[in-house]
Amino acid sequence: xxxxxxxxxxxxxxxxxxxxxxxxxxxxxxxxxxxxxxxxxxxxxxxxxxxxxxxxxxxxxxxxxxxxxxxxxxxxxxxxxxxxxxxxxxxxxxxxxxxxxxxxxxxxxxxxxxxxxxxxxxxxxxxxxxxxxxxxxxxxxxxxxxxxxxxxxxxxxxxxxxxxxxxxxxxxxxxxxxxxxxxxxxx
Amino acid sequence: xxxxxxxxxxxxxxxxxxxxxxxxxxxxxxxxxxxxxxxxxxxxxxxxxxxxxxxxxxxxxxxxxxxxxxx
Numbered sequence: 001x002x003x004x005x006x007x008x009x010x011x012x013x014x015x016x017x018x019x020x021x022x023x024x025x026x027x028x029x030x031x032x033x034x035x036x037x038x039x040x041x042x043x044x045x046x047x048x049x050x051x052x053x054x055x056x057x058x059x060x061x062x063x064x065x066x067x068x069x070x071x072x073x074x075x076x077x078x079x080x081x082x083x084x085x086x087x088x089x090x091x092x093x094x095x096x097x098x099x100x101x102x103x104x105x106x107x108x109x110x111x112x113x114x115x116x117x118x119x120x121x122x123x124x125x126x127x128x129x130x131x132x133x134x135x136x137x138x139x140x141x142x143x144x145x146x147x148x149x150x151x152x153x154x155x156x157x158x159x160x161x162x163x164x165x166x167x168x169x170x171x172x173x174x175x176x177x178x179x180x181x182x183x184x185x186x187x
Numbered sequence: 188x189x190x191x192x193x194x195x196x197x198x199x200x201x202x203x204x205x206x207x208x209x210x211x212x213x214x215x216x217x218x219x220x221x222x223x224x225x226x227x228x229x230x231x232x233x234x235x236x237x238x239x240x241x242x243x244x245x246x247x248x249x250x251x252x253x254x255x256x257x258x
Contacts (some may be wrong), residue, residue: 016242030254031246037240046235076252086253087212094245099243101234108232116229119220122208130201137194149190153198158256170251178244185231185241 013043015131022135026142041098046106049080053104060186077171081161100182112146 017040023031039092075089112120134153148155160166199225209222215222230236 010239011235012235012239015239027188031250034242034246034249038238038246039191041242042235042238045238052236075210076248081252082255090245090249090253093248097241097245098238101237103234103237105232106234108229110229112229113221115219115221119223119226120230122220122224123223126201126205126208130198130205133194133197133201140190144190146190150194151191154256155249156198157189158251161251174235174244174248178241178248181231181237181240181244184228184235 001138008044010042013039018044018131018135022138025139045102053106054099054102056100056103057186059096060182065179065182069179072175073171077168078164081167097178097182101185103186 016035020032020035020039023035072089072093076086079085137150137152141152141155143146144150157170162169208220211217211223212220215225231240
């Protein structure tokens, strides 16, 4: 979700602003702060801070990420959720992953091909429809007097995480996605 | 049909469409579309995309493992 080097404002800023608005509607203060701060950081990263590069590859080099992933797996997969322990891990994790994702380059050297653009359009359309469906369920669910009439993805997934195997499976998939994003992003 | 079933059905249809899109392009042999991994490989070269995805990823973990989901 980026409109190339011609426009300095990433479409991610708009996506985060919309999500923050939804969090305000939900009355979720922490999530609102996360999405507002995240959107501002992305905005700054493509404008004022665009020329600031960080040696992120040093942190993701070798087996550093493998070890970090193993520690996180044991810390999060088999321990109770919603604890101060988890809170501490996530507070420590955020600056680390931001540092690792920042990287030493802000834009690609090669421009998108016609096939790349078509693929980006197809997946963006899919993601936008999915977000609109989720946002609609969230809004209608809060307006409805009937509980669970319009379930969101969170409401559908959370009961699975109440099972030990479900929580472990979620943590494994979540860590694999993060691992891929950091490894592929820093190439 | 209840609104619950329609909502869940919508998610399942979208998941199925995403799977079909991924499956038909996975070998990167499709004439008009590249594979999802190739697209990510290119898009992750944008700092804005890297930050957007990693913050959203972090939030997903936060949402399910730290926050309590409101029903």
